[in-house]
Amino acid sequence: MKPFTYERANSPAQAAASASRVDGAKFVAGGTNLLDLMKLQIETPKHLIDVNGLGLDKIEETAEGGLRIGALVRNTDLASDKRVRKDFAVLSRALVAGANGQLRNQATTAGNLLQRTRCPYFYDTNQPCNKRQPGSGCGALQGFNRSHAIVGASDACIAVHPSDMAVAMRLLDAKVETVRADGAVRSIPIADFHRLPGDTPQVETALGAGELITSVTLPKPLGGAHFYRKVRDRASFAFALVSVAAVVQRDGSGRVALGGVAHKPWRVEAAEQKMPQGAKAVTAELLAGAKPTEQNAFKVAVVERTLGAVLAEAKG
Amino acid sequence: MKFDAPATTNPIDQLKVVGQPVDRIDGPLKTTGTARYAYERHDAVPNAAYGYVVGSAIAKGRIKSIDVAAAKAALGVLAIVTAENAGKLEKGRLNTAKLLGGPEIQHYHQAIAVVVAETFEQARDAGQMLRVDYDREQGSFDLRGGMDTAKPAGITAGPPDTAVGNFGSAFAAAPVQLDETYTTPDESHAMMEPHASTAAWDGDKLTIWTSNQMIAWGVGEVAKTLNMPKENVRLISPFVGGGFGAKLFVRSDAILAALGARAAGRPVKVTLQRALVINNTTHRPATIQRIRIGTTRDGKITAVGHESWSGDLTGGKPDGAVSQTRMLYAGADRMTATRLAALDLPESNAMRAPGEATGMMALEIAMDEMAERLGMDPIEFRILNDTQVVPDVASKPPSQDPQAINNREAQSPSKDKPFSQRQLVQCFRTGAERFGWDKRIAQPGQVRDGRWLVGIGVASAFRNNQLTKSAARVRLETDGTVTVETDMTDIGTGSYTIIGQTAAEMMGVPLQKVAVRLGDSSFPISSGSGGQWGGNNSTAGVYAACVKLREMVAQKLGFNSAEAAFSDGEVRAGNRAVPLADAARDGSLSAEDAIEYGDLDKKFQQSTFGAHFVEVVVDAATAEIRVRRMLAVCAAGRILNPKTARSQVIGAMTMGVGAALMEELVVDKRVGFFVNHDLASYEVPVHADIPHQDMIFLDETDPMSSPMKAKGVAELGICGVAAAVANAVYNATGVRVRDYPVTLDKLIAKLPAVG
Numbered sequence A: 001m002k003p004f005t006y007e008r009a010n011s012p013a014q015a016a017a018s019a020s021r022v023d024g025a026k027f028v029a030g031g032t033n034l035l036d037l038m039k040l041q042i043e044t045p046k047h048l049i050d051v052n053g054l055g056l057d058k059i060e061e062t063a064e065g066g067l068r069i070g071a072l073v074r075n076t077d078l079a080s081d082k083r084v085r086k087d088f089a090v091l092s093r094a095l096v097a098g099a100n101g102q103l104r105n106q107a108t109t110a111g112n113l114l115q116r117t118r119c120p121y122f123y124d125t126n127q128p129c130n131k132r133q134p135g136s137g138c139g140a141l142q143g144f145n146r147s148h149a150i151v152g153a154s155d156a157c158i159a160v161h162p163s164d165m166a167v168a169m170r171l172l173d174a175k176v177e178t179v180r181a182d183g184a185v186r187s188i189p190i191a192d193f194h195r196l197p198g199d200t201p202q203v204e205t206a207l208g209a210g211e212l213i214t215s216v217t218l219p220k221p222l223g224g225a226h227f228y229r230k231v232r233d234r235a236s237f238a239f240a241l242v243s244v245a246a247v248v249q250r251d252g253s254g255r256v257a258l259g260g261v262a263h264k265p266w267r268v269e270a271a272e273q274k275m276p277q278g279a280k281a282v283t284a285e286l287l288a289g290a291k292p293t294e295q296n297a298f299k300v301a302v303v304e305r306t307l308g309a310v311l312a313e314a315k316g
Numbered sequence B: 001m002k003f004d005a006p007a008t009t010n011p012i013d014q015l016k017v018v019g020q021p022v023d024r025i026d027g028p029l030k031t032t033g034t035a036r037y038a039y040e041r042h043d044a045v046p047n048a049a050y051g052y053v054v055g056s057a058i059a060k061g062r063i064k065s066i067d068v069a070a071a072k073a074a075l076g077v078l079a080i081v082t083a084e085n086a087g088k089l090e091k092g093r094l095n096t097a098k099l100l101g102g103p104e105i106q107h108y109h110q111a112i113a114v115v116v117a118e119t120f121e122q123a124r125d126a127g128q129m130l131r132v133d134y135d136r137e138q139g140s141f142d143l144r145g146g147m148d149t150a151k152p153a154g155i156t157a158g159p160p161d162t163a164v165g166n167f168g169s170a171f172a173a174a175p176v177q178l179d180e181t182y183t184t185p186d187e188s189h190a191m192m193e194p195h196a197s198t199a200a201w202d203g204d205k206l207t208i209w210t211s212n213q214m215i216a217w218g219v220g221e222v223a224k225t226l227n228m229p230k231e232n233v234r235l236i237s238p239f240v241g242g243g244f245g246a247k248l249f250v251r252s253d254a255i256l257a258a259l260g261a262r263a264a265g266r267p268v269k270v271t272l273q274r275a276l277v278i279n280n281t282t283h284r285p286a287t288i289q290r291i292r293i294g295t296t297r298d299g300k301i302t303a304v305g306h307e308s309w310s311g312d313l314t315g316g317k318p319d320g321a322v323s324q325t326r327m328l329y330a331g332a333d334r335m336t337a338t339r340l341a342a343l344d345l346p347e348s349n350a351m352r353a354p355g356e357a358t359g360m361m362a363l364e365i366a367m368d369e370m371a372e373r374l375g376m377d378p379i380e381f382r383i384l385n386d387t388q389v390v391p392d393v394a395s396k397p398p399s400q401d402p403q404a405i406n407n408r409e410a411q412s413p414s415k416d417k418p419f420s421q422r423q424l425v426q427c428f429r430t431g432a433e434r435f436g437w438d439k440r441i442a443q444p445g446q447v448r449d450g451r452w453l454v455g456i457g458v459a460s461a462f463r464n465n466q467l468t469k470s471a472a473r474v475r476l477e478t479d480g481t482v483t484v485e486t487d488m489t490d491i492g493t494g495s496y497t498i499i500g501q502t503a504a505e506m507m508g509v510p511l512q513k514v515a516v517r518l519g520d521s522s523f524p525i526s527s528g529s530g531g532q533w534g535g536n537n538s539t540a541g542v543y544a545a546c547v548k549l550r551e552m553v554a555q556k557l558g559f560n561s562a563e564a565a566f567s568d569g570e571v572r573a574g575n576r577a578v579p580l581a582d583a584a585r586d587g588s589l590s591a592e593d594a595i596e597y598g599d600l601d602k603k604f605q606q607s608t609f610g611a612h613f614v615e616v617v618v619d620a621a622t623a624e625i626r627v628r629r630m631l632a633v634c635a636a637g638r639i640l641n642p643k644t645a646r647s648q649v650i651g652a653m654t655m656g657v658g659a660a661l662m663e664e665l666v667v668d669k670r671v672g673f674f675v676n677h678d679l680a681s682y683e684v685p686v687h688a689d690i691p692h693q694d695m696i697f698l699d700e701t702d703p704m705s706s707p708m709k710a711k712g713v714a715e716l717g718i719c720g721v722a723a724a725v726a727n728a729v730y731n732a733t734g735v736r737v738r739d740y741p742v743t744l745d746k747l748i749a750k751l752p753a754v755g
């Protein structure tokens, strides 16, 4: 950990302004990801802006019948909110499938969206990693990549985004609300929020420098049956090899999003047209152009079979 | 006390305290956070500075230069020790690579420096400021690639190769044959407490509060490494937060704490970060095992061959995966072979049941496969091939001199030696009934429960019992309480408790009147903890000292020691009863003795046996494997404390599930290191993975083992578990996985279509 200065911000605008004023500043929320990375000097912020006191910890109903989730709402609180459990069950299920109880008590909505990859080469500063040190190469590409991306990757990086929550939010077409240093606010559709690695895997989201997430909004409920199936080697406290989030309507139509397969939560709207035709058809389109490695080729089968099981269960 | 004739009736047989499931006496200290571990000795060392170990960034090659300027100038830094300024260091006898590397680098994360600073954060930050320039060399990191050039190498339990009869022709002639190859991966001990030490110098005398299983070995190793007399080294290790073999040896934390303290002129404490626990210290080596079994049509084994390949740094040792195959099943014509490939990975060494743990992973799948080929029940197949004598060359009893552990010569053949006790068949029969084995459907893939495919599997458990000298001092205090002192360690196993129980039984006092002090090199030298030898040997040493103390007490109180009975705080003979405390009226009485063994273990093979039963479910869609219930039946001599022994066995079963389903140190064969070097990526079972465990100890006393009539049990519990899981997965799915861990990617392509 490098020495850093610390500030407790009092308002979202002030936090964003401080961030743009001080070079190398970072927000800290639950700290469950950022502090680990600072200890390993993978992140080396010179200034930390604590956003825990911004009052962004409420879940409110929106005029459109959806929910506005404050950026600082803890994963546990979000997962157990009655409205979320009733109308957005897929989100609740995704959250409780993540990490463990202690971490979820501490982890925040914004922090979860912005957590960084678990690629082991990213975590070992002796190894090349384009995400950590642009231009140094990718340790995983020819190395250990069993848990890496099968779709949307590049020659520069094949890491996956590790979040469960974000997969459900992608399924629900959430929007990420932000404020910038100049006070300007914007609303970023979650589809555009996370990026594919391309040649710049170090750039992971659409956020500008110093841009603060204030909330995530969910549009009005979709109804239907909600599923979040997380496939992993051990029964709990493990990142997804693959996860499948789905909402299935009575008529067999629905939505599906995947975790553990790409640099971002993976959803292909066009593939959803195939839902009535079954998992094979949907998967073919969802993972069209997939380029798995020898070690992670099994993920294709996991996606198709897990989706198949979900669709079968939805049919009852 | 020399133990050279089978034990007869002795005070332990009263079983008033010994054999009772009492709570561990160190429990309250641990649950209240007042048991102080090596890194927390603020009480003894209030002013320790912090040392941070820097590991090599390359696996093989040389350091051209280390620029320490920035680190030295960093805030709070007190000293930096590298090979350049450390002075001459020897390599410990039990270490394969040097604990402080440079200029030559022998493996990834070999320690190359310790940075000492006022705070941990300062030391860590400065550690990351070292600029190291390396000359990389290409190393060998692939066990499979090294198989052809691998060389025979002896295992702890005997010679590399054995041969009885003519395996080749017997196997060729066998009407039913199996010839399969199995692999097991490198594994990390992953104990909760990382290696940690606090070191302080007083002139040329060094004290290290450390986390170590073998205190006397450790003293010798520290003295040798630092070129100093043993008398000037003191090791203190009263509490150890898990070891599993990782802490049999002195590692860089202890040596670098000592060197850092010398350089800083101040006590220094060092703990290894998890990444260094994995790549800097020892691990269980990967194996490739070929097993061939030939039988008659009705299932009698006529030929059995087991070859194993593993790798280590040059000068290291192979895994002893073939050792149980020399003893477990009958068969006239047999062979075993052990080959060691030179690899430039971090050094491998013992981990819980080294040898049998990996060997049984392979052998017990092979037995399951063979039973299937024969159309036999796997339990009946094993029972048919039970043997009451050693069919091959058995393991050699360990040397009496713990320092000589690496110098065990090949032993003489011990074929046809009888087992002191062998209840393998009873373990299976008892377990089969308790588990409901009769409900098993032999044809795989037949049982479905909703989304789950259900299967059950079984495997033998086998692990040797080892005898080794162990000493203790027992003191009757003036208030009538008893104090036991021995350098024995309690690595979470319950040593404090069973030692207390032994002294209480022998001296006729309640357990509350016994104080047990462990893990200090100023105490008599014990067996230490490892190889499941600690329980039997260390308590037998306490027994010996108590026998001596009883004689002193009897004499003091005017009893004939042969007639005196010690119970309820009194010494009695005939009509006379005197309070025990009276013997210490004029001052405490202290007795020291050791248990030393004759040749009973040469005349009788001492081993422990068991049977593991496992039910798994496999998700029909995702191929995720979950254990539903487990049962172990163990026959392992007298159980000194059924509660702590049960904890050991169910812990071992849990570790076996890890080996079966998830644990694997992944080797990057280009760079030469274990990639998943944290506990987020090296997965071990969590609570949700272990829903239900059951275990049974068969009644057994083994008069050949010691006056305690006990044997080891903590390693028996892991041996065979992984194979029972793998066999259950096969029974559930019909997919045979021979490469551990058994993960969903190895099954999914072969499962039936979904929906």
Ligand SMILES: Cc1cc2nc3c(=O)[nH]c(=O)nc-3n(C[C@H](O)[C@H](O)[C@H](O)COP(=O)(O)OP(=O)(O)OC[C@H]3O[C@@H](n4cnc5c(N)ncnc54)[C@H](O)[C@@H]3O)c2cc1C
Residues within 6 Å of the ligand: A026, A027, A028, A029, A030, A031, A032, A033, A034, A035, A051, A071, A097, A098, A099, A100, A103, A106, A107, A108, A109, A110, A111, A112, A113, A114, A115, A162, A163, A164, A165, A211, A212, A213, A214, A237, A238, A239, A240, B680
């Ligand atoms: C052992 C372990 C296991 C885990 N397992 C899982 C799992 O299975 N599934 C899963 O989904 N997650 C898992 N996690 C990750 C966990 O969900 C994240 O660590 C957590 O959600 C991060 O939230 P935080 O509030 O602590 O973020 P922080 O660590 O505080 O911040 C993370 C990042 O977000 C930025 N940030 C925070 N708030 C804002 C804001 N309002 N605006 C802009 N930027 C902001 C920070 O600057 C930082 O870059 C695991 C974590 C650990 C340590």
Ligand code: SF4
Residues within 6 Å of the ligand: A117, A119, A120, A121, A122, A128, A129, A130, A131, A132, A137, A138, A139, A140, A141, A156, A157, A158, A159, A201
């Ligand atoms: S996959 Fe991405 S994160 Fe991993 S090493 Fe390659 S560049 Fe780095």
